Amino acid sequence: MTNQLSPEIPSCTWSRPIGLGWDKPYTVRYASNIDDGPWHGMPLGGFGAGCIGRSSRGDFNLWHIDGGEHTFKNVPACQFSVFESNGASSQAYALSTQVPEDSTLKAWQWYPTLPGTKGTGNYHALYPRSWFVYENVFQAQLTCEQFSPILAGNYQETSYPVAVFLWNAHNPTDAPITLSIMLTWQNMVGWFTNSLKSPEVRVRDDGSPVYEYQPRWGESQGNYNQIVENTQQFGCLLGQIGSNEPLQEGDGTWCIATLKHPQVEIFHHSRWNPEGTGEEIWESFAKDGSLPNYLDPTPATENTQLGAAIAIRFTLQPGETLEIPFVVAWDLPITEFAAGVNYYRRYTDFFDKSGNNAWAIASTALEEYQSWRSQIQSWQKPILDREDLPNWFKMALFNELYDLTSGGTLWSAASELDPIGQFAVLECLDYRWYESLDVRLYGSFALLMLFPELEKSVMRAFARAIPQGDDTPRIIGYYMTIKAESPIAVRKVAGATPHDLGAPNEHVWQKTNYTSYQDCNLWKDLGSDFVLQVYRDFLLTGADDVEFLADCWNAIVQTLDYLKTFDLDGDGIPENSGAPDQTFDDWRLQGVSAYCGGLWLAALEAAIAISEVLLTHRRGAENTEELRVQKSIYETWLQQSLPIYQEKLWNGQYYKLDSESGSDVVMADQLCGQFYARLLDLPDIVPSDRAFSALKTVYDACFLKFCNGEFGAANGVRPDGSPENPKATHPLEVWTGINFGLAAFLVQMGMKDEALRLTQAVVQQIYDNGLQFRTPEAITAAGTFRASTYLRPMAIWGIYLVIN
Numbered sequence: 107m108t109n110q111l112s113p114e115i116p117s118c119t120w121s122r123p124i125g126l127g128w129d130k131p132y133t134v135r136y137a138s139n140i141d142d143g144p145w146h147g148m149p150l151g152g153f154g155a156g157c158i159g160r161s162s163r164g165d166f167n168l169w170h171i172d173g174g175e176h177t178f179k180n181v182p183a184c185q186f187s188v189f190e191s192n193g194a195s196s197q198a199y200a201l202s203t204q205v206p207e208d209s210t211l212k213a214w215q216w217y218p219t220l221p222g223t224k225g226t227g228n229y230h231a232l233y234p235r236s237w238f239v240y241e242n243v244f245q246a247q248l249t250c251e252q253f254s255p256i257l258a259g260n261y262q263e264t265s266y267p268v269a270v271f272l273w274n275a276h277n278p279t280d281a282p283i284t285l286s287i288m289l290t291w292q293n294m295v296g297w298f299t300n301s302l303k304s305p306e307v308r309v310r311d312d313g314s315p316v317y318e319y320q321p322r323w324g325e326s327q328g329n330y331n332q333i334v335e336n337t338q339q340f341g342c343l344l345g346q347i348g349s350n351e352p353l354q355e356g357d358g359t360w361c362i363a364t365l366k367h368p369q370v371e372i373f374h375h376s377r378w379n380p381e382g383t384g385e386e387i388w389e390s391f392a393k394d395g396s397l398p399n400y401l402d403p404t405p406a407t408e409n410t411q412l413g414a415a416i417a418i419r420f421t422l423q424p425g426e427t428l429e430i431p432f433v434v435a436w437d438l439p440i441t442e443f444a445a446g447v448n449y450y451r452r453y454t455d456f457f458d459k460s461g462n463n464a465w466a467i468a469s470t471a472l473e474e475y476q477s478w479r480s481q482i483q484s485w486q487k488p489i490l491d492r493e494d495l496p497n498w499f500k501m502a503l504f505n506e507l508y509d510l511t512s513g514g515t516l517w518s519a520a521s522e523l524d525p526i527g528q529f530a531v532l533e534c535l536d537y538r539w540y541e542s543l544d545v546r547l548y549g550s551f552a553l554l555m556l557f558p559e560l561e562k563s564v565m566r567a568f569a570r571a572i573p574q575g576d577d578t579p580r581i582i583g584y585y586m587t588i589k590a591e592s593p594i595a596v597r598k599v600a601g602a603t604p605h606d607l608g609a610p611n612e613h614v615w616q617k618t619n620y621t622s623y624q625d626c627n628l629w630k631d632l633g634s635d636f637v638l639q640v641y642r643d644f645l646l647t648g649a650d651d652v653e654f655l656a657d658c659w660n661a662i663v664q665t666l667d668y669l670k671t672f673d674l675d676g677d678g679i680p681e682n683s684g685a686p687d688q689t690f691d692d693w694r695l696q697g698v699s700a701y702c703g704g705l706w707l708a709a710l711e712a713a714i715a716i717s718e719v720l721l722t723h724r725r726g727a728e729n730t731e732e733l734r735v736q737k738s739i740y741e742t743w744l745q746q747s748l749p750i751y752q753e754k755l756w757n758g759q760y761y762k763l764d765s766e767s768g769s770d771v772v773m774a775d776q777l778c779g780q781f782y783a784r785l786l787d788l789p790d791i792v793p794s795d796r797a798f799s800a801l802k803t804v805y806d807a808c809f810l811k812f813c814n815g816e817f818g819a820a821n822g823v824r825p826d827g828s829p830e831n832p833k834a835t836h837p838l839e840v841w842t843g844i845n846f847g848l849a850a851f852l853v854q855m856g857m858k859d860e861a862l863r864l865t866q867a868v869v870q871q872i873y874d875n876g877l878q879f880r881t882p883e884a885i886t887a888a889g890t891f892r893a894s895t896y897l898r899p900m901a902i903w904g905i906y907l908v909i910n
Contacts, residue, residue, distance in 0.1 A: 115230050115237050115239070115249075116232050116486075116490055117497060118232065118490065118497035118498070118500040118501045119230035119231055119232040119236075119237070119501060120230070120231045120232070120501050120505055120873055120878055121228050121229060121230045121231070122162045122228065122229050123162075123225040123226075123227070123228055123229075124162060124163065124164065124203060124217070124219070124225065124226050124227045124228060124229055124238065124240075125162070125163045125164070125203030125204075125217070125219040125226065126162070126219070126225070127144075128144045128875065128876040130875070130889065131143065131144040131875055131876030131877075132144075132871075132875045132876060132877055132882075132885065132889055132890060132891045133889065133890055133891070134890065134891060134892070134894075135884075135886065135890040135891060135892045136311070136312050136892065138310050138311050138312060139312070139536045139892060139893065139894075140176065140535050140536055140894055141894070142178040142880070142894075143876070144875075144876025144877070144878075145161040145162070145163060145165070145167060145204075146159060146161060146168065146876075146878060146879040146880050147159055147160045147161040147162055147168075147229065147231065147236065147879060148160075148231040148233055148234070148235075148236040148252070148505070148508060148879055149168060149170070149508055149511040149512035149879065150252055150253070150254050150269035150434075150511075151170075151254055151267055151268070151269060151511055151512075152254055152255070152256070152263070152264055152265045152266040152267055152268065152452075152453060152511075153256070153264050153265055153452070153510055153511060153515050153517050153529070153557075153560075154173070154265055154451055154452050154453075154515050154516050154517025154518070154527075154529065155265055155266060155267035155268075155436075155451055155452070155453055155517075156170060156171035156172065156173065156267060156298070156436065156438060157170045157171070157511045157512045157515075158170075158171070158269060158434070159512065159879070160236075160252065161229075162229035163202055163203040163204050164185070164186075164201045164202035164203060164204070164217060164238065165180040165181075165182070165185075165202040165204040166180070166181055166184040166185065167179060167180045167181075168512065169181075169298070170512050170514060171294075171297075171298040171436070171438060172298040172299055172300070172321065172355065172356070172441070173441035173451075173514065173515070173516050173610060174441075174514040174516065174532060174538060174540075174609070174610025174614075175298075175300065175319050175321070175514070175610065176319070176514070176535050177298075177321055177323070179323075180202075180204055180206070180207075181292055181294075182200075182202070182204075182206040182210060182211050182380070183210075183211070183290055183291065183292040183380030183384075183411075183413045184290065184291050184292055185200050185201060185202055185289075185290055186200075186201045186250065186271070186287065186288065186289055186290075186432075187199060187200040187201060187214070187287075187288040187290070187391065188201060188240075188244065188248065188285065188286070188287055188288075189284075189285065189286040189288070189391055189392065189394070189395035189419075190244045190245065190246060190283060190284070190285050191283070191284045191394070191395070192245060192279070192281055192282070192283050192284075193281070193282070193284075196392075196393075196394075197215075197243075197244070198215060198388075198391055198392040198395075199215050199216065199217045199218070199243065200214045200215065200216050200217065201217050201238070201240070201250075202216060202217060203216060203217050203218070203219050203226075204216070210380065210381050210382065210383075210384070211380070211382075211383065211384035211388075212383045212384070213383040213384045213385035213388040213389070214384050214388050215392070217243070218243060220242060224242055225241065225242065226240065226241060226242055226243050227239045227240040227241040227242070227243070228241070231505060231878075231879075232486075232500075232501065232504050232505065233256075233504045233505045233506075233507045233508050233511075234253050234254055234256035234482060234507070234511070235251060235252070235253040235479075235482060236251070236252045236253070237249055237250065237251050237252070238250045238252075244285075245277075245278075245279055245283055246275050246276060246277055246278075246283050246285055246422065247274075247275070247276040247277075247278055248273070248274070248275055248276075248285075249273070249274045250271055250272070250273050250274075251270075251271070251272040251273075251274070251479075252269060252270065252271050252272075253269075253270055253272075253478070253479065253482065254266065254268060254269055254270065254511070255268070255270075255471075255474070255478040255481075255482075256482065256507075256510075256511070257478070257481050257482060257485065258485040258556040258557070259485075259556065259557065259558075260481075261452075261526050261557070261559060261560070262455075262456055263474075263478065264557070265451070265452035265453040265455075265456075265517055266435075266453050266456075266467060266470075266471070267435060267436045267437060267438070267451075267453055267467060268433055268434070268435040268436075268467050268468065268470075268471045269433065269434045269435075270431060270432075270433050270471055270475045270478070270479075271289070271431070271432040271433070271434070272429065272430075272431050272475065272479070273287055273429065273430040273431070273432065274427065274428075274429050274430075275287075275420075275422060275427065275428050275429075275430070276422070276426070276427040277422035277423065277424055277425065277426050277427075278425075279424060280424045281424065282421050282422065282423055282424070283421065283422050284395065284419065284420070284421045284422075285395070285419070285420060285421075285422065286373075286391065286394075286395025286396070286417050286418065286419035286420075287417065287418050287430060287432070288387075288391055288395075288397070288415055288416070288417035288418075289362050289364070289415070289416055289417075289432050289434075290378075290380075290387065290413055290414070290415045291342075291344065291360065291362045291413065291414055291415075291434065292380045292411065292412070292413050293326055293329045293330075293331055293344040293345075293360065293406070293411075293412040293413070293414065294326075294344070294360060295326075295329050295344060295345060295346040295356070295357070295358060295359060295360060295438075296322055296325055296326065296328075296329065296346055296356050296357060297321055297322050297323050297324070297325060297326075297356060298321055298322075298355070298356045298438060299321065299322060299354065299355040299356035299442065300319050300320060300321065300442075300611075301320045301321070301322050302318055302319075302320050303445040304444065304445055305317040305318045305319070305611060306318070307611070309581075309583045309586060309622070310583075311587075312583075312587060312623075313582075313583030313584050313585075313586055313587040313623045314536065314537055314583055314621070314623050315583065315609075315620065315621065315622050315623075316538070317611050322356065324411065326406045326410060326411055326412060327405075327406055327407060327408045327409075327410070328346050328347045328405050328406065329344070329345070329346050329347075329405060329406045329412055330344075330345055330346070330347060330403050330404065330405040330406070330412070331343070331344050331345070331376045331377055331402075331403065331412055331413075331414040332345065332376060332401075332403045333374055333376055333401060334361070334363075334465045335366075336469070337366070338365060338366055338472070339363055339364070339365055339366065339468075339469055339472050340363065340364055340365075340366055340372050340374075340416065341361050341362060341363030341364070341416070341465060341468055341469075342361065342362050342363070342374060342376055342414040342415075342416055343359055343360075343361050343464060343465050344359060344360040344361065344362075344412070344414055344464070345359045345462075346358075346359075347405050353439065353440060353459075353460070353461050354440065354442070355438070355440045355441060355442035355448065356438060356440075357438065357440070357461050358436065358437045358438040358439060358461030358462075358464070359436070359437050359461060359462055359463070359464035359465070360434070360435070360436045360437075360464050361433075361434070361435045361436075361437075361464035361465045361467070361468040362414060362416055362432065362433070362434055362468075363416075363432070363433050363435070363465070363468040363469070363471075363472060364416060364418055364430065364431065364432045364433070364472070365430070365431055365472050367420075367430075369420050369428065370418045370419065370420040370428075370430070371396075371418070371419045371420070372416065372417070372418055373396050373397035373398075373399055373416070373417040373418075373419065374397055374399055374400075374401075374414075374415060374416050374417070375387050375397045375398055375399070375400045375414070375415040376400060376401050376402055376403065376414055377400065377401075377402040377403075377404065377412055377413075377414070378400075378412075378413045378414075378415060379410075379411060379412075379413065380411045380412070380413040381411045386398075386400075387413075387415050391417060394419075395417065395419040396417070396419060397415055397416075397417050416432075418430055431471075431472060431475050433468045433471040433472060433475070434468075435464045435465075435467040435468035435471060436464055436467075437457065437461055437462065437463040437464040437466075437467060438451075438461065439451055439453075439454045439459050439460075439461050440461075441516060441518075441610075443608075443610055443611065443612055443613050443614055444611060444612050444613055447612075447613050449516070449518045449519070450518065450519040451517065451518065451519065452517040452518060452519055452520075452526075452527045453467075454519050455519050455520050455527070459519075486504065489503065489504075489906075494909075495906075495909070496862065496866075498866060498869055498870075498873075499862065499865065499866075499869070499905075501869075501873070502865075502869045502872075502873065502902055503902055503903065503906055505873075505878065505879070506552070506881060506899050506900050506902050506903075507552055507556075507900065508879045509531060509881070509895060509896075509897060509899070509900060510531060510552065510553065510557075510900075512879070512895065513531040513532050513534075513895055513897060514531065514532035514535070514538065514540075514610065514895075515529075515530070515531050515532075516528070516529065516530045516531075516540070516610075516614060517529050517560070524563060524566075526559050526560070526563065527563070528563055528567060528615050529553075529560040529563050529564055530564065530567075530607055530614055530615070531553075531897055532895070532897065533545050533606065533893075533896070533897050534882075534883060534893045534894060534895050534896040534897065535893075535894055535895045536892075536893050536894070537621065537623075537893060538609055538610065539605075539606040539607070539608060539609040539620040539621055540606055540607040540608060540609070540610075540614050541564050541567075541568075541606060541607045541897075542605055542606045542621075542897065543568060543603060543604070543605060543606065543632050543635050543636060543639075544605065544629070544631055544632060544635055544688065544689035545689065545843070545896075545897045545898045546564070546635075546639070546897060546898075547631075547635045547638070547639065547689075547778070547847075548843050548844065548846065548847040548898050548901035548904060549843055549896075549897040549898040549899070549900045549901055550564070550639065550900070551900060551901055551902075551903035551904040551907055552900040552902075552903040553900070554642070554643060554646060554647070554903075555646075555903055555906075555907060556903075558643070558647040561643055561647075562643055562647070562651070562654055564607070565636075565639055565640055565643055565654075565658065566654075566657055566658070567607055567615050568603065568604065568607070568636055568661070569636075569640070569657060569658040569660075569661040570661075571598075571604045571607070571615075571618040572601065572602070572603055572604070572636070572661040572664055572665050573600055573601065573660070573661065573664060574598065574600060574618070575596075575598055575599060575600035576596065576597040576598040576617070576618075576619070577596045577597070578596065578597040579594045579595070579596060579597075580594070580595060580596075580597060580622045581594060581595075581622070582595055582622060582623070582624060582625050583622055583623045583624075584623055584624050584685075584686065584691070584692075593625070595622075595625035595627065596627070597619050597622075598618060598619040598627065599627040599668070601664045601665060601667065601668035602619075602626075602627045602632070602633075602665065602668055603632040603633045603635070603636045603661075603665045603668075603669075604618035604619040604626070604632070605618075605619055605620075605621055605626035605629065605632060606618060606619065606620055606621060608620050623691060624685070624686060624687065624691050625685075628672075628683060628685070628687045629687050629688055630669065630672060630680050630681075630682050630683075630687050630688055630699070630702040630706075631688040631689055631701065631702050631705050632665075633665040633666060633668060633669035633709070634669065634702070634705035634706050634708065634709035634779075635705065635709075636661070636662070636665055637662050637665070637666065637709040637712050637713050637716075638705065638708055638709050638712050638782050638786070640654075640655065640658045640662065640712075640716070641655075641712035641713075641715060641716055641786055642712075642782070642785070642786055644716070644719070645786055645787070646907075649719075652719060652720070652723045655716050655719055655720060656720060659716065659720060662713055662716065663736055666709070666710075666713060666740070669706070670743070677698070677746070677747070677750045678743050678744075678746035678747035678750055679698045679703045679706055679707075679747045679750055679751065680702070680703075680706060681696075681697050681698055682695035682696055682697065682698075682699045682702055682764060683696075684696045688701060688702050690821060690836045691836075692834075692835045692836040693821075693822070693834075693836045693837060694767070695763065695764045695767070696764050696765070696766035696767045697754070697764050697765035697766030697767070698750065698751065698754045698755065698764065698765040699755075699763065699764040699765075700755050700761035700762060700763060700764070700773060700776035700777070701773060701775055701776060701778060701779075703747075703751050703755070703779070704751070704761075704776070704777055704778060704779025704780055704791060704792075705778060705779045705782070706747065706779070707744065707747055707748060707751060707779055707783070707791040708779040708780070708782045708783040708786075708788065708791055709779075710740045710743055710744040710747070711744065711783055711786075711788040711789060711791070712782075712786060712788060713736075713737075713740045714737055714740050714741060714744070715786070715788060717733050717734075717736055717737035717740070718737070720733055721733050721734065721737070748791065751791070751792070752792070752796075756792075756796060759799055759800070759803055759825075760772055760776065760799065760800040760803040760804070760825075761773075761776045761777065761792070761796075761800055763776075763822065769830060770824055770825065770830075771822040771823065771824060771830050771837065772803055772804055772807040772808055772822065772823060772824065772825055773804075773821065773822045774804050774808040774819045774820065774821050774822060774844060774845075774848055775821070775844050775847065775848065776800060776804070777792065777797055777800055777801065777851065778847065778851075779791055780792050780797050780851075781847070781850065781851040781854060784854055785854070785907075785908070797855065798855055801851065801852065801855055801857070803825065804819065804848065805819075805852070805857070805860055805864070807823055807824070807825050807826070807827050808820050808821070808822070808823055808827075809864055809867075810827075811823070811826060811827025812827050812840075812887075813887045815863070815864075815867055816867060816887075817840045817867060817868070817871055817885060817886075817887055818840040818842070818845045818864060818867045818868040818871065818885070819840060819844075819845050819848055819864060820837065820838055820839065820840055821836055821837050821838070821839055821840075821841055821844065822836075822837035822838075823837065823838070836884075838886065838887075839884035839885070839886055839892065840868065840871075840884065840885050840886070840887075841883055841884050841898070842868055842872065842881055842882065842883065842884070842885065842896070842898065842899040843883070843896065843897075843898025843899045843900070843901040844898070844901075845864060845865070845868045846865060846868070846898075846899060846901035846902045846904060846905055847901045847904060848864065849861040849862070849864050849865045849905050850901070850904040850905045850907070850908045852864065853905060853908045853909055854908050858909070861905065865902070865905060868885075871885055872885075872899075875889070877891060877894070880894040880895045881894070881895070881896055881899040882894045882895075882896055883896040883898060
């Protein structure tokens, strides 16, 4: 707690007036998909620790506490409130403009929104920090800065389940002001686990597998609250009476805490009713900023809810400023997948695994918050100081990292095999499986650049999965959506690169290929995606981790051999089969395709480069001859394939969608393989003048001629910008992450102005229309979106990488 002037908020935040709604926010394209509405704010919490979210109206409404599961619901009892008195008059408000819809807490006054242009303050976000600046209501100048210790390159504090709320209060008047800041919280121990231990998996109307999640919401029997303190700190621990059973998912503790200071008085109430009127704390708080200091650790009986409250009261003389930290911490150490499949979370490597550490975590935060804050500022400053990057770009660059916190993120405790644990982020909330490899081809740039060891851990998990097989038969959801009979497919063919690392209802990292929308064993991009990401992760993290390449080599050999079996005509390039068999999984490609064929060529070049590194370092000296043979096989395939790609696909202006459909569609991502080849300092897979011509055609047709460049680039339109099939889905969607990948390619080819114009169009659609902190896979010109909280948009870090 220090006396200092108000905090500096960077000039490039996403900001919005507190409580201001949206006239026409984007709405979901398919009714069966998740659409929580636009009230999303920056998430708080460490990677894999679970997170909470607070919107720009001040309500805590996002509860991603159970790994991989989604709960969106305002909990009115979890809130800050402020009392202010200047001696003559006083006022008190709970700091959310969202009045409870269930008629609870009727005694409370909720923060006002003022008519006309005179707002009551602004919310700002620049992940991992956000701010509420309160204006035109209180006489004091009040700011609350919110953050968790997300620190680039840090594999300890970044995992902590804690949120810091740093209050800054300043008296600009010429008379003393008395303020009291109260934090209330509901005891939620035991709530965040699926009460359905083996939920049935069914196929949703869009063909995707889905299961039901029923958290034990409101089941608080046996929960209790108790005051905890030491010489410097004061808090309230929210716990649960112990049983003789081993700890389960959802068990543990929460804690709210603050610092003691000679200038302040601390008040508390350890057991109030969040389902009542709230008067037992509001009466005294609204009168003079105090609480009754009521202590009652009695556990809750059935159908009873518990709230805790702490308040800090102080008087500011004219011109005086005070900084006051509050923290919310939680210690729920276990993530459970299928019944009985339990993992400890990464932060338990630094606190024990008992679930009793919420106070210890809160206490650590109160000691370290200033250091954490300055470390965040230090890693962001070089980017924020750059004058060649526009503010909107810096804003989106950092805010798109939100997904590393709230994308259902898992980060397990360390083991001998995985010395910093295993990591995974969902493809999205609607497609609830982890680290979809085709999506992370663009979407993993952020993880690679900021947390390279976590990135490598993900790729090692794929390398371990490639040799595995799973013969479980299943039907393919896509055929249901087109009302055709589905072939029966096995879940995972040995040697095939899996699409994903599994889902939270089974066994992530072990049971892969969860999605059954398509038969991903037949996909023609996944094997190439794997090889390219392995070499990329080696090259762009110092090119010295030869062991990483050696760990992945056998999987590379196996999966390229497997992919080559789809080269049915022996021309060197695997053919697409007509069924959607790549990341655009509603889009039929036939024969050699520009997208998959280009990735195949680049992957062969990467495999050759990897074999050279392994030969140079004599890794596995006993199989040097094997390496040489393998390398020459890839060289033969590459020499055969390169001319075929030109012959079959180049039409004089751009690369055709594929060699057999006869389509004249310009595909936005046609040269992803060329982008990757150049990114990895590999030989071009196409002549650079042709790449340039194709890229200009894409920019013109898919972006400028598609709705006048208002939305971004559509996936595929005819050269005049018109649709080939007006009823098609994927070709006429604007995919946010594909656009960022395309922009990175534009920068790479010397078209930076065009790249920024394209990127800005997409960023504005997201951040002006209520999609912030839930960026979807796709938007449409009709103002709809699909697949929120998507992994691929972190591709914006690829643009930054190439600009550098």
